[in-house]
Amino acid sequence: MGDNEGRKDKELVGTLRGFDVYVNMVLEDVTEYEITAEGRRITKLDQILLNGNNIAILVPGVSPDPE
Secondary structure, three states, rough: OOOOOOOEEEEEEEEEEEOOOOOOOEEEEEEEEEEEEEEEEEEEEEEEEEEEOOOOOOOOOOOOOOO
């Protein structure tokens, strides 16, 4: 299996409400940016629990460039 097989290119932007020692995070007012073959898909979510194993990088105070 290649490095990115089975993974999706996503960015999540939201307000951090909590986290634990495993970097599992609760985010509110989340916007999910997903790269698809058709372009970028944007999904709005009220709240999510993000598993820390799925986090590659954290960038505080930055939003993706609008397209």
